[in-house]
Amino acid sequence: MKEIPENFIQYYKAIINATSIDELKHLCHVMILSTRKFMIKNNPKKDDNIYNTNFHNLADWFQELCYTWR
Numbered sequence: 001m002k003e004i005p006e007n008f009i010q011y012y013k014a015i016i017n018a019t020s021i022d023e024l025k026h027l028c029h030v031m032i033l034s035t036r037k038f039m040i041k042n043n044p045k046k047d048d049n050i051y052n053t054n055f056h057n058l059a060d061w062f063q064e065l066c067y068t069w070r
Contacts, residue, residue, distance in 0.1 A: 005038035
């Protein structure tokens with residue numbers, strides 16, 4: 001089975017079997033919190049590389065391509 005948030009199945013079953021609105025609300029909040037923690041923990045790190053933002057070569061290539069198809 002793929003990774004799932006901690007106690008996700010237990011919370012899911014508890015939500016189905018909830019007997020009151022307050023219990024349902026509490027279980028939903030706990031499940032959302034557990035899922036948030038899971039997503040933060042398993043979120044891939046962002047690429048901090050600084051890319052070359054000089055697009056001069058790309059612009060030159062595009063201009064050359066446009067001349068080819070005239």
